[in-house]
Amino acid sequence: MSTLAPAPHPATVVRPTRATVLGGLLGGAATTSGIALTATSGWLVVRASERPVILTLLAAIVAVRAFGMARPYFRYLERLISHDAALAELADRRVAVFAALVPLTPARLGRRSRSAVLNGVVDDLTDVVEAQVRVTVPLVSGALAGLAAAALTAWFAPAVGMVVAALLVVVALGCAVAWRAESGSRDELLAARAEVARVGDLVARQAGELRAIGAERDALRSLDAAHATWRAAVARQSRGRALVAALLPLGTAAATVAAAQLVDPAAVGAPVAALLVLVPVAVGEALAPLVDTMRALARAQGSSARLTALLDQQPAVRDPATPATTSARRPEHLDGCAEPRAAGRVPVVRLEAATASWTRERPALSPTDLELRPGRHVAVVGPNGSGKSTLLAVLARSLDVTAGRHTRDGVDVRGLPLASVRADVAVVDDEPHVFAGSLAANLRLARPDADDGALRHALALAGLAPWLTELPDGLDTRLGTGGRGVSGGERTRLGIARAVLAERAVVLLDEPTAHLDDATATAVLDDVLDATRDRAVVLVSHRPEALGRFDHVLDLGSHPSSRPDQE
Numbered sequence: 001m002s003t004l005a006p007a008p009h010p011a012t013v014v015r016p017t018r019a020t021v022l023g024g025l026l027g028g029a030a031t032t033s034g035i036a037l038t039a040t041s042g043w044l045v046v047r048a049s050e051r052p053v054i055l056t057l058l059a060a061i062v063a064v065r066a067f068g069m070a071r072p073y074f075r076y077l078e079r080l081i082s083h084d085a086a087l088a089e090l091a092d093r094r095v096a097v098f099a100a101l102v103p104l105t106p107a108r109l110g111r112r113s114r115s116a117v118l119n120g121v122v123d124d125l126t127d128v129v130e131a132q133v134r135v136t137v138p139l140v141s142g143a144l145a146g147l148a149a150a151a152l153t154a155w156f157a158p159a160v161g162m163v164v165a166a167l168l169v170v171v172a173l174g175c176a177v178a179w180r181a182e183s184g185s186r187d188e189l190l191a192a193r194a195e196v197a198r199v200g201d202l203v204a205r206q207a208g209e210l211r212a213i214g215a216e217r218d219a220l221r222s223l224d225a226a227h228a229t230w231r232a233a234v235a236r237q238s239r240g241r242a243l244v245a246a247l248l249p250l251g252t253a254a255a256t257v258a259a260a261q262l263v264d265p266a267a268v269g270a271p272v273a274a275l276l277v278l279v280p281v282a283v284g285e286a287l288a289p290l291v292d293t294m295r296a297l298a299r300a301q302g303s304s305a306r307l308t309a310l311l312d313q314q315p316a317v318r319d320p321a322t323p324a325t326t327s328a329r330r331p332e333h334l335d336g337c338a339e340p341r342a343a344g345r346v347p348v349v350r351l352e353a354a355t356a357s358w359t360r361e362r363p364a365l366s367p368t369d370l371e372l373r374p375g376r377h378v379a380v381v382g383p384n385g386s387g388k389s390t391l392l393a394v395l396a397r398s399l400d401v402t403a404g405r406h407t408r409d410g411v412d413v414r415g416l417p418l419a420s421v422r423a424d425v426a427v428v429d430d431e432p433h434v435f436a437g438s439l440a441a442n443l444r445l446a447r448p449d450a451d452d453g454a455l456r457h458a459l460a461l462a463g464l465a466p467w468l469t470e471l472p473d474g475l476d477t478r479l480g481t482g483g484r485g486v487s488g489g490e491r492t493r494l495g496i497a498r499a500v501l502a503e504r505a506v507v508l509l510d511e512p513t514a515h516l517d518d519a520t521a522t523a524v525l526d527d528v529l530d531a532t533r534d535r536a537v538v539l540v541s542h543r544p545e546a547l548g549r550f551d552h553v554l555d556l557g558s559h560p561s562s563r564p565d566q567e
């Protein structure tokens with residue numbers, strides 16, 4: 001998501017659909033009613049000043065009332081139809097984008113957290129879909145109302161019709177300038193804002209170190225320079241906006257003066273002259289918001305470019321064209337089912353001189369050997385960046401080896417169905433997500449058919465039995481947003497309970513105790529190892545004191561040939 005693809009052509013973002021065209025027609029009717037309301041009111045006021053027989057005004061009075069009522073009525077229908085269609089499209093596209101993101105997770109999402117990626121995707125998708133309502137519908141309505149006003153005015157006085165047409169050209173020009181200003185400043189602004197965030201984060205987080213080496217002033221100067229670039233980009237964008245903001249009222253004023261000069265009250269009568277002079281005012285007022293739609297268009301183009309850059313990536317791992325089988329598997333486990341399976345059925349998992357890379361440019365895991373079988377508990381240690389999480393990604397088949405072998409029962413995993421390999425693996429990361437819902441629903445994510453007994457058993461194995469007894473509604477207690485808060489230790493244990501419940505034969509834990517105090521961390525680790533006695537466990541840990549309980553310690557910080565086997 002960090003790479004910006006070129007912005008798509010506006011026509012691909014402003015893509016008329018049946019609902020947006022209908023919405024545009026209704027919006028056009030609303031805007032035309034507004035223009036007609038102003039023009040007929042002008043006629044009525046001037047005609048009334050001539051004190052005619054009251055009955056001759058009745059038609060105009062009815063017309064003013066009709067236009068006054070029609071405008072909000074058509075606007076309401078336009079909103080109803082276009083928003084309804086946009087919300088339905090948003091729901092469908094969110095499902096489709098979520099499905100497209102799954103195969104890209106985690107290898108193609110970069111180092112951003114999954115929630116940051118999801119939030120970004122949700123915002124971008126909303127911008128793109130909202131463009132139908134914020135851009136397509138107003139453009140169709142504005143074009144219809146403007147052309148109708150020009151045609152009707154030309155029918156009364158061709159010269160004034162030309163003036164209204166010229167005003168439409170000015171509005172179109174204003175939109176084009178606004179769109180260029182907004183989309184031109186998009187990349188510059190984003191880059192400038194990202195630089196300020198990057199330097200600001202560096203200066204704030206490394207303040208101590210910078211002070212220690214006397215680089216504080218240089219760092220602050222870089223921050224000032226980044227701010228200055230940002231300020232300049234914002235100023236350029238504001239100048240573009242101000243230019244357009246001035247252009248439209250000036251155009252409207254010029255068109256009104258021109259209409260007043262061109263209309264001959266003696267020829268058409270004073271009331272019609274008033275009507276004709278008021279049309280440019282009404283058109284300018286009704287179409288001015290079109291300029292703001294260009295901001296929405298530029299934003300939607302940027303969002304669309306980001307979504308394309310993210311979703312057009314190839315997944316890091318793929319299903320084989322012709323899946324192989326391993327001797328220890330029953331055939332039904334090989335056709336891609338993601339059902340949880342009982343521990344112990346999985347064959348031996350082996351890595352031999354396996355290396356891996358996220359980007360193909362830089363190796364993230366140097367040659368590593370590892371063997372996993374049920375009941376074997378392996379701790380992985382090593383300095384930051386030595387490839388511990390990468391190793392887990394390889395074992396979970398989120399990433400394939402770039403050299404060496406990753407086998408299950410002697411069969412290269414690249415020949416096995418992806419889903420069947422992943423169905424053996426449970427992953428617990430350092431911050432398991434707690435969804436807003438009941439405790440039972442949070443646990444059943446791991447095994448939807450688990451009964452309450454199985455849930456209680458998993459909670460007990462994860463050391464959460466005392467916590468469960470304290471919960472006001474037991475398994476039905478609501479957790480997460482709007483529900484009961486969950487501490488770091490409880491969250492970790494919930495993740496472990498899910499892994500236990502899933503009955504996967506291989507359990508991968510990425511620093512599950514990273515955010516816990518020493519006493520809680522030791523208790524959680526003890527519970528993990530007890531709860532997974534019959535499973536193959538790989539646990540990434542920075543806590544040397546816990547390593548004694550593991551069968552094997554794999555140190556990724558030492559050269560492969562010199563790694564001590566501490567079995």
Ligand SMILES: Nc1ncnc2c1ncn2[C@@H]1O[C@H](COP(=O)(O)OP(=O)(O)OP(=O)(O)O)[C@@H](O)[C@H]1O
Pocket residue numbers: 106107109110111358359363364365382383384385386387388389390391
């Ligand atoms: N999702 C990813 N996309 C791109 N590169 C990644 C990704 N995850 C890790 N890397 C890169 O792979 C290398 C190994 O990182 P990894 O996270 O596996 O190390 P680690 O030992 O787990 O580090 P830490 O102890 O800091 O968690 C690093 O250079 C890192 O920047």
